[in-house]
Amino acid sequence: MIAEVLTIGDELLTGNTIDSNSAYIAQRLTERGYWVRRITTVGDDVGEIMSVIREILNRKPSVLVISGGLGPTHDDVTMLAVAKALGRDLVLCEDCLERIKQFYEELHRNGLIDDPTLNEARKKMAYLPEGATPLENTEGAAPGAYIEYEGVKIFVLPGMPREMKAMLEREVLPRIGERKFIQKKFLAEITDESKLAPILNEAIERFRVKIHSSPKGFGKFIGIIIFAEDEAKVKEVVEFMEGKGIRFMEGW
Amino acid sequence: MIAEVLTIGDELLTGNTIDSNSAYIAQRLTERGYWVRRITTVGDDVGEIMSVIREILNRKPSVLVISGGLGPTHDDVTMLAVAKALGRDLVLCEDCLERIKQFYEELHRNGLIDDPTLNEARKKMAYLPEGATPLENTEGAAPGAYIEYEGVKIFVLPGMPREMKAMLEREVLPRIGERKFIQKKFLAEITDESKLAPILNEAIERFRVKIHSSPKGFGKFIGIIIFAEDEAKVKEVVEFMEGKGIRFMEGW
Numbered sequence: 001m002i003a004e005v006l007t008i009g010d011e012l013l014t015g016n017t018i019d020s021n022s023a024y025i026a027q028r029l030t031e032r033g034y035w036v037r038r039i040t041t042v043g044d045d046v047g048e049i050m051s052v053i054r055e056i057l058n059r060k061p062s063v064l065v066i067s068g069g070l071g072p073t074h075d076d077v078t079m080l081a082v083a084k085a086l087g088r089d090l091v092l093c094e095d096c097l098e099r100i101k102q103f104y105e106e107l108h109r110n111g112l113i114d115d116p117t118l119n120e121a122r123k124k125m126a127y128l129p130e131g132a133t134p135l136e137n138t139e140g141a142a143p144g145a146y147i148e149y150e151g152v153k154i155f156v157l158p159g160m161p162r163e164m165k166a167m168l169e170r171e172v173l174p175r176i177g178e179r180k181f182i183q184k185k186f187l188a189e190i191t192d193e194s195k196l197a198p199i200l201n202e203a204i205e206r207f208r209v210k211i212h213s214s215p216k217g218f219g220k221f222i223g224i225i226i227f228a229e230d231e232a233k234v235k236e237v238v239e240f241m242e243g244k245g246i247r248f249m250e251g252w
Numbered sequence: 253m254i255a256e257v258l259t260i261g262d263e264l265l266t267g268n269t270i271d272s273n274s275a276y277i278a279q280r281l282t283e284r285g286y287w288v289r290r291i292t293t294v295g296d297d298v299g300e301i302m303s304v305i306r307e308i309l310n311r312k313p314s315v316l317v318i319s320g321g322l323g324p325t326h327d328d329v330t331m332l333a334v335a336k337a338l339g340r341d342l343v344l345c346e347d348c349l350e351r352i353k354q355f356y357e358e359l360h361r362n363g364l365i366d367d368p369t370l371n372e373a374r375k376k377m378a379y380l381p382e383g384a385t386p387l388e389n390t391e392g393a394a395p396g397a398y399i400e401y402e403g404v405k406i407f408v409l410p411g412m413p414r415e416m417k418a419m420l421e422r423e424v425l426p427r428i429g430e431r432k433f434i435q436k437k438f439l440a441e442i443t444d445e446s447k448l449a450p451i452l453n454e455a456i457e458r459f460r461v462k463i464h465s466s467p468k469g470f471g472k473f474i475g476i477i478i479f480a481e482d483e484a485k486v487k488e489v490v491e492f493m494e495g496k497g498i499r500f501m502e503g504w
Binding site for chain 2: 011013014015017019020023028037038039041042043048055196197214222
């Protein structure tokens, strides 16, 4: 089960914002048993977003999560670019428009904005690619979108972390399967790292888990992350590897 | 002047590490007047790294900065993948080997490692793609590499932020030109954001600067970042836009 993540925003490409969204999305997908193969970041540019979406769809992942560029301003062009990449029109989602109207009226009642009117910029957010299922934004104005396209589940989420996270939990994760992975981190004490690789590979095949390893310190320790369905499975893997002479410490 | 950034590491794709390197690299490139068009992250996989490097080279950026996967462990495969993507062999850099030897001897003298021997894993780091210029790592063992390939300046840097930053400053920035941009952030008070876009575009053309805008709060303010060669140029741009009725506040 392969997934890809696409984050969108000029502020990411100038280094003004560190892209923590992609790590969050990748972590949640990994916990569901997906292998995130690639994360891509592009700016708020219709042509560039279209190109990268087409490239990703050609690689046929099971899931594509897109985040950023759904707001009311002129540089929020993600929905338009998604529609164009899929050869679809943008169409008005009446329910979304009503929801956006209520959202701004509530902001106005709470004194956060001067004018609750649905101007063009705010209305723009109610347009989704034809055939998309709207995803509810409990934390902001712009709805997301869910589109199945040639076997790829495409989710389009806002870029504001609070809005993105809420939508990911409520609207995305329930649609991508029930399988859950936990991850446990260990330090393995080892002097010859080349001996570790075959043992890791044997454990991966035997227990059908995912294991990552990376050096810690100056080669005395190897950080090991075991991704498995439950704690019992992690324990089995650890015992198997200890039987092969690897010494584990919990921690990282 | 287009640039791309490629970060490499399984830990980025599982969300265990937030990729702050790409933001740092993008910021420094932006300050030098480059437009970072795309940031890509892939795992420690030779085939995947090769594919993405070839895709990037086909887009013909002026500069490609790669970070991650230069260490001594089995999953550090970046140099091999770079060599393969360019159709070159990996060849031993004798100076690099000597430098690595000294590095581990010093760690040993300082009691940080038990064994200073240049084993295969450590020697591996001294192999660079044929024709590459080694880049000095003042903070760690693995050298980086600089390769000019069909008009693209390719820099291969370590993934440890401390090592990457030092190498970027000392070895990369001096090789990519003297032009420097500063960036200043402002809040523009505006009620109708659609009026802003044509003014921004006029300023960009007239003063040959870069300007980004993004919404702040709920549409009352627009965050504006002006990238220009110096403070005087920023002031000119601000005065021009104020003359068109935009009210600026410093801050963000």
